[in-house]
Amino acid sequence: MPDAETTTAVSQAIAAGYRSIDTAAIYGNEAGVGRAIAASGVSRSELFVTTKLWNSDQGYDSALTGFDASLAKLGLDSVDLFLIHWPAPENDRYLDTWRALETLYAEGRVRAIGVSNFLPDQLQRILDLGGTVPAVNQVELHPALQQREVQEFNAAHGIITEAWSPLAQGAVLADPVIATIAERVFRTPAQVVLRWHLQQSRVVIPKSVTASRIRENLDLFSFELTDADLTAIDGLERDGRTGPHPATFNG
Template identity: 50%
Template sequence: MTTRELNLELSDGHRIPQLGFGTYKIDNDAAPEIVRRALEIGYRHLDTASFYDNESGVGEGLRRAQLNRDEVFITTKVWQDSHGFDATLRAFDESITALGVEELDLYLIHWPDPTQNKFVETWEALRRLRDEGRIRSIGVANFKEHHLQRLLDETGELPTINQVELHPEFAQPELRAFHREHGICTEAWSPLNRGRNLDHPAITEVAKRQGCTPAQAVLAWHLAIGNVVIPKSADPDRQRENFDAAGIVLTSEDIATIDTCNTGVRTGKDPDTFA
């Protein structure tokens, strides 16, 4: 199967590889070889976070792959325990030190955590780091429309990207419409819903029509509707299977079929209450 090189342009003019490699729950000791192998397969976008406690392992995997720094797009995130302007600046320094890089491609606020009421202040720190040339692009994760609107109202600037729970069973059409209206790129975490519904008749029907696996059909759906997607697997065969989803081009009928899976039920935490 031939894969396509897929990149999306963010609102700031920088480009992001649409199919990335997620590292959630990959142990720091195991990360170097898992990441090196993913880069060897062809991934050029790595997603980590301070909360994952594997930034140093991800950075070591990048070095083992012996690629030029500008060949790989790296994302990490600031956790709730570092919300606030000065705390975020310190957290950023700790993250890039762990990763072993001087500049970050994308830095995200991991959750809004409205109970602290510091996400706007945290956003201002990201803007400072971007303006100083230490981050190319800035964004958020797990923000709802009203969180995004508050950033715009209080700072005059929206994030380039919002990384949220998104999969066929929780497709978030209203949030995606808000993103489109405001030039925000949509990024999906848990894009396969941790494999819970890959036997859904709509998904297996599309997989059969396309001659691919159900997981590949779902990832191809994400790519077709314009999401950045970051599947995670420590298994090399699964890594390759997920990467090869870039070679699948769904029809409008295929997309509509998978769209019928949406129940609107969230599997993960609610951003309004998670603290």
């Protein structure tokens, strides 16, 4: 979302009770996030801020420089989670980039480091370095694209799966299976899908600029889906990727 719009949306989210905020260098809105944090009146220690390094900044030295640029735009002394945004395999710089992230972690400038959009073979190359295990792998994940192999690899190595585009940009919300469950539990289709994620131990980062939906997306803890509901939503897998493929996207 545009930088100015970001300030309003993040301010509304913090006021509603959100404490995790996800941004990235390529979004062009780190400054807007920083303004909202500064004006929130909420202690920095209560907020969990994630940002991501863009592909053009990969490499050891350039990753450190990219991190400094993000930090300056955010107006913060540190971030809670710093991610490599894409593996960009053709460039093949993500191992050197990972070493830079380990340096930032060792210096205490980030609380945790991880990756985004990494496939198991790409993750394995990082693990083979023998250093820090990524805390998080943030991937496109929703009922139409469940990334089961990625989730299984993450779980086997203690890596948290975080879902971006958890609602498939709204594409799954009209599905009859989800609509039927939503009607039965007196919740919206979006709330049902987000609850499906949470009950399967995934972190979710839904995006909205609408105040009412920002509040709605947080109202997930007063109901539960049954095992049958979870299984029914699991059955909606159709390889419905909406974004680029990590094996071929280089930015």
